[in-house]
Amino acid sequence: MPSAPEEVPLTGGNVSAGVVRVGDTVRRPAGPQTPAVHALLRHLHAVGYHAAPRPLGIDERGREVLTFAPGTILWPDRMALLDPADRLAGAARLIRDYHDAVADFTPPPDARWRPVMPADGADLIAHHDLAPWNLVVDEAAGSWILIDWDGAGPGTRLWDLAYAARGFVQLTANPAYRHPDPLAAARLRTFVDAYGLDEADRRALVPLLGRRTRAMHDFLRDRAAEGVEPWTTHWNTGHGDAWLGDAEYIERRVELWTAALLD
Template identity: 40%
Template sequence: MNASTYVEPSESQPEIPLLGGDVTEGVVRVGDTVRRPVGSNAPLVHALLRHLEEAGFEGAPRLLGIDAAGREVLTFVPGEVAGRPRPAWIADEERLASVGRLVRDYHDAVAGFVMPDGIRPDQGVSRPPDLPPAPPYPAEVMGHADYTPDNIVFRDGRAAALIDFDLARPASKVDEMYNTMLYWAPLGDPADADPLLREVDVPRRCRILADAYGMSDADRSRLVEVAVLRTRRSWFSMRHIAEERGGGWARMWAEGVGDQIKRCEAWLDRNGAAIDAALTAP
């Protein structure tokens, strides 16, 4: 893992559980640090966080080491996240634009990252044998791949930092923007959206994110295709992960996330043309 042992301060501090997220349990705050279980993707995540620190990217926690309990020790990132229930500002378009800018800043910072020898992405599960094909676009950056409202920290009304890099993996920029729009537009049947986002103009919000990020014309034209392929693929992935890993993944599957994914696919079939028009209009 190649992460140093964390030296605790002389004065002990209480552990405060940090709630939120769907699958990672046992995350606590201790003073100005966060302690998290070490995941299967830790070697890559640790290398990525070290790169971001060396690049001077302020929008990510710093890796401090491993504590005596075998947990990752990260700097605590101050600010607010859109936990549950979602805050009223989840629909604010200025905050939405700041999410697009943060993703772009992250991509700029990670552009020079090279995976160290012997390290590969590891999501802790095998590949489903019946998995549909992925979008046919090559990886361009080391993606965060999990831009949920729970994983973006806001300060002074703008997106300031990313947390939870557990799903980091090589990705195309359009894949990353699809992931961002999935949660923040949001892409999917309004019946499955947070009540505060059920009446929003989704194509408009996709355009706001695309403009704030500075999406290329080519990626704008590919977004709907990628969304459909990723949604179709995610049903098989989620079912497989739920079976192999259990825990929060199994709970989400039991609660109907598979049906939600199917509704999202049908919604994209009905609304893809409107999203494409919004993204590609002059």
């Protein structure tokens, strides 16, 4: 009998337990959200958006099966790939293309979603974790693939974009990743210009940058108080402090962001 394919554990991200690579596929625990997420991914590929894994069903062990995205995750060691303005703009366009591709998606009538926290509205199915730790880049093939769609669910463009800006632009108090204020403002302008926000949405985005970041701190605090994993571990290892520090950094610079986006 042929031997069973080798299963290679995949690490990284915040919730990777039980995620393995088998050949050119990824196997991960399925959940109530899996049928809706697979419907979303099938829709994206059907309309020509290929910067996401393709769903391949459920395996004999009840795990969801997705195509494997070759390459490396940007966070934390390859963030320099986003230093050139055209690369940062490319990340923003990838997100805009997703939002445009999902705009006409009709979820299954029995869809169940598992977003981490409620959004500020529901004008589309948002990814909810658009960040460098969920972007796989294959330099040789020239492919950029967004992964970890399990948290997708109702949300808004700006809710998704505010979260993405914090990570991709590096709006952070962490000195290891923080840019000088003028450069951070210029990077935010590059990101938002590439996404293509109009003036009204730019004005709405600025206060949301801090609010969306602070919401992650509050979420971790509340889940840790309830003893819910993996969020309790994240809180106990300082993730909450990091999100709070970033929120305060962003909120202190509201005038800078406003001037960068509107002047």
